[in-house]
Amino acid sequence: MNSKEEKKFLTRLKKFPEKICKASDTAVMEGFEYFTTSEYKKKSGAIKNRAKKMFANQGLKGGIRLATHMAKRMPSMLNNIKKNYKDMDDYLCSLENGKEIPHTSEKVVKTFPNKGIWNDLLQYSWNKHKVIVGFTKVPEEYIFEGKAIPFQYALVFAQKMKKEPIEKAPELDAGMEVMNTYNSLGIATNDIIKWLKTKYEIMGMANHPLGGLVDFVPLAEKAGLGLIGRHGMVITKEFGPRCRISPIFIDKKIFEPTDTIEHEWIREFCNKCGNCARSCPVEAIYKKPKFVQISHSENTKDRYESYDREKCFVSFSATMGCAVCISVCPFSRNPKTYDKMKTKYS
Numbered sequence: 001m002n003s004k005e006e007k008k009f010l011t012r013l014k015k016f017p018e019k020i021c022k023a024s025d026t027a028v029m030e031g032f033e034y035f036t037t038s039e040y041k042k043k044s045g046a047i048k049n050r051a052k053k054m055f056a057n058q059g060l061k062g063g064i065r066l067a068t069h070m071a072k073r074m075p076s077m078l079n080n081i082k083k084n085y086k087d088m089d090d091y092l093c094s095l096e097n098g099k100e101i102p103h104t105s106e107k108v109v110k111t112f113p114n115k116g117i118w119n120d121l122l123q124y125s126w127n128k129h130k131v132i133v134g135f136t137k138v139p140e141e142y143i144f145e146g147k148a149i150p151f152q153y154a155l156v157f158a159q160k161m162k163k164e165p166i167e168k169a170p171e172l173d174a175g176m177e178v179m180n181t182y183n184s185l186g187i188a189t190n191d192i193i194k195w196l197k198t199k200y201e202i203m204g205m206a207n208h209p210l211g212g213l214v215d216f217v218p219l220a221e222k223a224g225l226g227l228i229g230r231h232g233m234v235i236t237k238e239f240g241p242r243c244r245i246s247p248i249f250i251d252k253k254i255f256e257p258t259d260t261i262e263h264e265w266i267r268e269f270c271n272k273c274g275n276c277a278r279s280c281p282v283e284a285i286y287k288k289p290k291f292v293q294i295s296h297s298e299n300t301k302d303r304y305e306s307y308d309r310e311k312c313f314v315s316f317s318a319t320m321g322c323a324v325c326i327s328v329c330p331f332s333r334n335p336k337t338y339d340k341m342k343t344k345y346s
């Protein structure tokens with residue numbers, strides 16, 4: 001989501017090209033932004049008036065429920081997106097004044113891999129916000145077209161969505177739970193970076209789950225949180241794909257990267273399953289993954305894709321989060337599936 005605050009932040013940050021990580025030449029455009037471009041709007045099947053369609057789909061009762069829900073959640077989401085950028089103001093001012101403020105404390109950098117801090121972080125994140133955590137370097141090809149990030153490492157967080165409402169997908173309850181989790185995870189990452197700064201003098205910037213500077217899904221896979229399933233979501237051991245993702249960018253390699261290949265076996269399971277492809281209301285998931293040029297940018301090379309993002313977006317928007325493919329995925333339905341299937345497929 002290209003907010004006013006994000007635009008201002010990027011304009012200021014890009015004045016210091018030697019300090020930042022920029023998108024690669026083949027970067028993909030951020031999804032929500034792509035769907036507001038005139039190029040997309042000209043396409044047949046594009047949503048002409050997303051909000052109108054969203055409310056019309058719900059009927060009068062649903063429309064009132066949806067409007068009430070959004071009125072409660074949107075201010076908090078927008079405030080937490082703004083906070084991501086506001087909290088970077090001192091850092092940007094220091095660059096502009098030519099007196100860059102110290103990053104993560106030297107003490108923490110020297111004591112890499114900081115197992116004590118890592119365990120404290122896992123405990124704090126889980127006990128307070130019920131989120132799981134990974135750590136990795138951000139590849140430049142994951143940074144969205146035209147964007148940049150101030151720091152090259154990332155803590156990546158995932159938070160569960162509740163089973164009962166998601167199982168009702170594509171009904172409104174599921175979309176509302178998607179929004180609830182965007183909101184609670186946005187609050188969590190802002191709180192966790194404040195805690196890291198105060199307790200350990202670790203420098204970082206939270207990026208709201210709705211406000212993407214980078215592509216969170218492959219980033220979560222790279223950070224070892226899970227593997228991208230055929231529905232394009234990361235299947236985690238803890239929550240299956242029934243979760244949302246959000247990172248905190250960190251300036252130094254202060255933890256051991258959690259990049260792992262322990263979830264690779266899921267690929268074979270997906271090849272045999274196909275539940276999501278059969279259930280998708282708009283047939284957005286391919287029968288077999290294929291090499292295609294995704295439409296979000298003219299520069300992108302062909303990528304191995306398992307679903308058609310444009311088709312998905314129509315249904316996703318009209319239902320406030322769709323989630324049918326998440327609800328039918330065996331990893332969402334039963335928390336024991338991961339361990340049971342891993343023993344069989346590894």
Ligand code: SF4
Binds near residue numbers: 280
């Ligand atoms: S979110 Fe909905 S439309 Fe998109 S792939 Fe999943 S089931 Fe299909």
Ligand code: SF4
Binds near residue numbers: 270273330
């Ligand atoms: S529903 Fe089946 S095929 Fe689709 S992502 Fe889940 S496990 Fe893979």
